[in-house]
Amino acid sequence: MSLLEIHGLRKCFGSVVAADDIAFIVAAGEALGIIGPNGAGKTTLFNLIAGGLFPDAGTIRLDGHDITAARPHQRCRAGIARSYQIPRPFENFTVFENLLVAAVHGGRKSEADAAQLCGEILNRCRLLPRANALAGSLTLLERKRLEMARALATAPRLLLLDEIAGGLTESECAELVGTIKELRATGVTIVWIEHIVHALVAVVDRLIVLNFGRKIADGNPQAVMSSADVQQIYIGIEA
Amino acid sequence: MPPAASAHYRIERKTPASYAAAGAACVLVAVLAAIPGFAGRNVVEELIFVYYMLALAQCWNLLAGYAGLVSIGQQAFVGLGGYLLFALTIIAGLDPLVAILLCGLIAAAFALPTALVVFRLRGAYFAIGTWVVAEVYRLGFAQFKRLGGGTGTSLGPEITNQVFGIEWIKSLFDVRTPAARDIISYWVALALAAATLVLVYLILRSRRGLALGAIRDSEDAAESVGVDYFRVKLGIYVITAVATGMIGALIYLQNARISPDAAFSVLNWTAYVIFIVVIGGIGTIEGPIVGTLVFYLMQRYLASFGAWYLIVLGALAIAVMLFAPKGLWGYAAGRYGLALFPIRRRLLVKNQD
Ligand SMILES: Nc1ncnc2c1ncn2[C@@H]1O[C@H](COP(=O)(O)OP(=O)(O)OP(=O)(O)O)[C@@H](O)[C@H]1O
Ligand SMILES: [Mg+2]
Numbered sequence: 325m326s327l328l329e330i331h332g333l334r335k336c337f338g339s340v341v342a343a344d345d346i347a348f349i350v351a352a353g354e355a356l357g358i359i360g361p362n363g364a365g366k367t368t369l370f371n372l373i374a375g376g377l378f379p380d381a382g383t384i385r386l387d388g389h390d391i392t393a394a395r396p397h398q399r400c401r402a403g404i405a406r407s408y409q410i411p412r413p414f415e416n417f418t419v420f421e422n423l424l425v426a427a428v429h430g431g432r433k434s435e436a437d438a439a440q441l442c443g444e445i446l447n448r449c450r451l452l453p454r455a456n457a458l459a460g461s462l463t464l465l466e467r468k469r470l471e472m473a474r475a476l477a478t479a480p481r482l483l484l485l486d487e488i489a490g491g492l493t494e495s496e497c498a499e500l501v502g503t504i505k506e507l508r509a510t511g512v513t514i515v516w517i518e519h520i521v522h523a524l525v526a527v528v529d530r531l532i533v534l535n536f537g538r539k540i541a542d543g544n545p546q547a548v549m550s551s552a553d554v555q556q557i558y559i560g561i562e563a
Numbered sequence: 564m565p566p567a568a569s570a571h572y573r574i575e576r577k578t579p580a581s582y583a584a585a586g587a588a589c590v591l592v593a594v595l596a597a598i599p600g601f602a603g604r605n606v607v608e609e610l611i612f613v614y615y616m617l618a619l620a621q622c623w624n625l626l627a628g629y630a631g632l633v634s635i636g637q638q639a640f641v642g643l644g645g646y647l648l649f650a651l652t653i654i655a656g657l658d659p660l661v662a663i664l665l666c667g668l669i670a671a672a673f674a675l676p677t678a679l680v681v682f683r684l685r686g687a688y689f690a691i692g693t694w695v696v697a698e699v700y701r702l703g704f705a706q707f708k709r710l711g712g713g714t715g716t717s718l719g720p721e722i723t724n725q726v727f728g729i730e731w732i733k734s735l736f737d738v739r740t741p742a743a744r745d746i747i748s749y750w751v752a753l754a755l756a757a758a759t760l761v762l763v764y765l766i767l768r769s770r771r772g773l774a775l776g777a778i779r780d781s782e783d784a785a786e787s788v789g790v791d792y793f794r795v796k797l798g799i800y801v802i803t804a805v806a807t808g809m810i811g812a813l814i815y816l817q818n819a820r821i822s823p824d825a826a827f828s829v830l831n832w833t834a835y836v837i838f839i840v841v842i843g844g845i846g847t848i849e850g851p852i853v854g855t856l857v858f859y860l861m862q863r864y865l866a867s868f869g870a871w872y873l874i875v876l877g878a879l880a881i882a883v884m885l886f887a888p889k890g891l892w893g894y895a896a897g898r899y900g901l902a903l904f905p906i907r908r909r910l911l912v913k914n915q916d
Contacts, residue, residue, distance in 0.1 A: 374787055400789040408787075414780040420910040424574075425777045428770045430789025435574055435770070435908075443572025443910060455910040478788055 327352040327482055327513050328373070333382035335368055335537075342368040343379065344537040350482070355514045357524040357545065360534035361557060366517045367409055369534070370484050373515075374406040375399045386482070400430040405480035407471035409487045409517075415460035419451055419470055422459050423477035430478030442477055449473040449503060465496050469503075476507070483507070485516040489523050501526055521549070521558075533557070571913045576768070576905065584903040592757050599736065599746045607742075607749050611817055613859050614752035618759040618810045619832065620839040620851035622803040625763050627837075628846035629775045630799040633686075636693030637833050639677070639700045640670050640804045642826035644811025646704045649821055652722045654709060660727045663751065663812040670808025674801045682797065694829065701827035715822025723819050748817045755813060759806050763848055766802070767906045771795055779846075838876060842883050844890025848904040853892045 328350040335343040342365040350356050360366050371377040373384060375396035383392045386402055394402070405426075414422050420442060427438035446452040449469045454462065459470060468488050475483055485504070489497045501523050508514060508527065518524040524531070524545075531548040533541040535557055541548045548554055599607050619637070627633045644666045651662035677696055684692040705713040724740050732743040766772050774795045777785035785792055811832075815821050825831070835858065843854025861879075865872045887894040895901060 376783060376787065395791075396783075396786040397789050397791045400787060406787055408784065412781045412784040414777045414784065416780055417776055418907065418909075421773070421776070421908055424908060425773045425785070425790065426788035429774055429777075429791075432789075439572045439574045439910065443570065443912060446910070447570070452912070474788060 325352045326350065327354075327387060328515075329383075329385040329388075330373070331383045331385075333369075333372060333384070334380045335365075335372060335377060336380055341537045343372060343382075346382070346534075346537075346539050348532060348539065348542060350513060350515060352481070352513055353511060354530065355508050355516065355528045357528035357531045358515065358517045358534060359519065359521060359524065359531065364534040365537040366534055367486055368537075370406055370486050370515075370517065373399075374404055374484060397429070400478055400480075401432065403481035404484065405430065405475035405478045405482070406484040407468075407475050407486055407488055409490070411464075411467035411471050413459035413462065413467060413470050413474075415458070417459055418456050419459055419462070419466075419473075420446065420455040422470060422474050426474050426477035427479070430480075433479075438477075441479070445473050445476045448506065449476070450499075465492055465500075468492065468500070472503070476512075480512060482513045482515070485514065485518075487517055487519065489518055489520050497523055525549075573911050573913070575909045575911050576907070581903070581905045592753070595753055596750065599749055604742050604745055607745050609859075609863070611745070611749050611752045613855060614749075614756040615810050615814055616836070616839060616858065617851060617855040618752075618756040619807065619836045620843070620855055621756075621759045621763050621848070622806050622810070623833070623836045624840045624845060624848075624851050625766065625799060626803045628840065628850075629763075629767065629772075629779070630796050631779060632796060632800060633690050634681075634693040635690045635829065635833050635837070636681075636695070636697035637803075637807055637836065638827045638829050638831070639693070639697035640674070640807035641811035641814065641832040642697070642700060642704065642823070643670055643673055644808035644813075645815030645818075645821050645826045646707075646710060647808070648812035648815055649710055649716065649718060650707075652718065653716075658725070658727050659722065659816050660747075660751070663809055663816065666812035667805040667809040670804045671801050673808075674804030675797075677804075678797055678800045682793070682800075697827055697829065701823045704826070705823040711822070713823060715820065715825070717821075718816070718819040723816070726816075745817075748813065751813050752817075755806075755810055759810075760848065760852075762802070762806065764904050764906075766799070767848070767904075771798060772906060775799070838880050840890075841880055842890060844892035844894075844896070847890070847892055847896065849896070849901075850890045850892040854890065857891070 326349045331347050333343050333346040346369065358366055372379050375394060383390055386404065391399055391402060423442040423445060424438055427433050427441050428435060446455050449472060451466065451469050451473055454466060462470060472485065472488055489500050492500065497520060504527050516524060516528060528545060530543065531545040532539055533548060533554050540553050541551055623637055647666045647669055648659065648662050651657045651665055652659050681689055681692040681696060710716055723744055726744060726747050728747060729743050732746050736746060774785065774790045777790055778792050782792055839854035839858045840851050842857050844850025861876060865875055883890060889897065
């Protein structure tokens with residue numbers, strides 16, 4: 325059963341082609357990794373899926389419904405949640421209020437129901453001790469966790485994680501990988517962009533490689549990483 | 564120790580200080596309501612002015628400070644309310660108090676199409692757009708010959724002296740008709756000011772208030788977590804138009820004389836109001852209260868200096884913007900951790916045994 329279907333997706337910024345005829349399918353319950361050099365168009369792809377950008381051509385379907393023209397809040401309510409590569413917390417809110425607005429608006433819950441859900445997510449994402457602290461006061465690791473926790477508070481079926489481990493230390497990264505693995509076990513479908521390939525490969529069962537807005541590889545992580553095209557791009561970057 | 568998986572979570576919002584503040588506010592409103600019983604007519608008239616400026620300031624603060632809709636055209640709805648009051652009483656023969664309520668409803672009907680025009684504009688263009696719309700309103704109402712055209716008209720005593728309840732007030736306070744009219748206006752103004760404040764507070768505590776806070780920090784991120792910001796902002800625009808229209812109706816019932824230039828004055832109904840909100844503290848409920856008191860005192864003691872009054876007003880606004888950008892209340896609240904109207908939600912954990 326496919327949850328997300330993308331066909332012929334194209335987006336240009338002036339002469340830069342950030343998404344060039346991209347097509348792929350994500351099955352329900354799958355964990356998909358996306359890698360590619362800087363400027364390959366990874367974040368642009370997320371913006372197109374979550375609705376922050378509208379494509380020049382192509383279609384996006386969720387559960388078979390065409391959502392290509394839907395506004396971001398509609399896509400969120402339909403089950404797509406995202407984290408931002410550069411965290412964008414609501415800084416004047418507490419950590420808990422960040423999740424609450426997501427659960428109430430994106431998840432369409434009453435505040436009382438939302439409180440229970442948000443508390444559980446904060447606990448799972450190891451943010452509970454900081455629940456009533458202002459989001460503006462968080463460390464980088466906590467901000468990354470907040471990005472993920474806030475996305476989860478909308479009760480998504482499809483979770484888009486954009487470089488959630490970027491900039492973290494080795495042990496922080498390992499901890500985050502543990503949390504994402506736990507999440508996977510709850511059944512949520514994950515698409516995860518990451519430069520840290522070993523972290524990605526520890527979680528995902530499929531890998532897509534982007535370069536200059538094009539999809540150049542798609543399949544089993546080991547097979548993809550050892551293919552000639554990918555080796556050429558990644559030579560010397562990752563063992 | 565981390566809580567068990569079965570832990571219960573709930574939201575806490577009230578603090579002991581907020582209960583005390585709510586109690587004190589009720590007592591204060593009761594005391595203010597009793598003032599006409601022992602104060603002179605000039606005190607009553609000055610307080611009416613304080614109340615409607617406070618109500619206008621709360622509206623503008625909700626619009627600009629919380630919803631980020633920096634309008635410089637709210638005089639459109641003050642003038643609209645005023646003119647509708649004249650039309651509904653002179654032409655349709657309604658009681659002025661009924662007319663004030665209707666003015667709110669009709670203002671909503673005007674606000675919706677107006678929003679569809681100005682919401683196409685962003686930032687500075689939005690501000691200018693609202694002003695242009697207010698000018699269009701002014702020119703439009705100047706065309707109605709029955710309401711005096713460009714020179715305006717007056718409400719006759721046959722209308723102002725027939726306000727609902729006036730005979731009762733006359734015998735209760737043992738006063739003549741003009742004083743009784745003032746007392747009714749006073750109560751209506753107090754009720755509008757208190758209602759606007761409560762309305763703003765309730766909106767901020769609601770799920771819409773939660774959305775406003777998120778939009779204020781990041782419009783994109785708010786949308787990505789399911790906030791329909793167009794609808795939230797439209798709702799706020801219409802709600803403030805309703806309140807502003809009713810306040811305008813009250814102002815011109817009290818004035819009993821209207822003209823397009825006065826009713827749609829950007830100075831009286833928007834510039835002074837912005838001054839109040841900026842001085843007191845934008846984006847707080849307490850700020851407009853502080854700002855209104857400062858404005859009232861300046862108006863009372865400096866207005867006779869003419870041009871100097873406006874210069875001092877402008878200089879004070881600039882000084883506050885430079886040295887206390889969050890306004891007088893924001894400055895004090897930041898220093899001493901004050902919040903009379905708490906809207907924060909705290910998460911409480913209860914571990915199950
Ligand atoms: N809003 C925009 N306006 C103009 N150009 C853009 C915009 N967003 C992205 N681009 C360009 O599109 C290309 C793809 O950018 P994108 O952010 O999607 O890359 P990325 O793969 O996420 O890179 P990174 O690994 O550095 O995050 C880049 O050349 C970028 O400069
Ligand atoms: Mg990126």
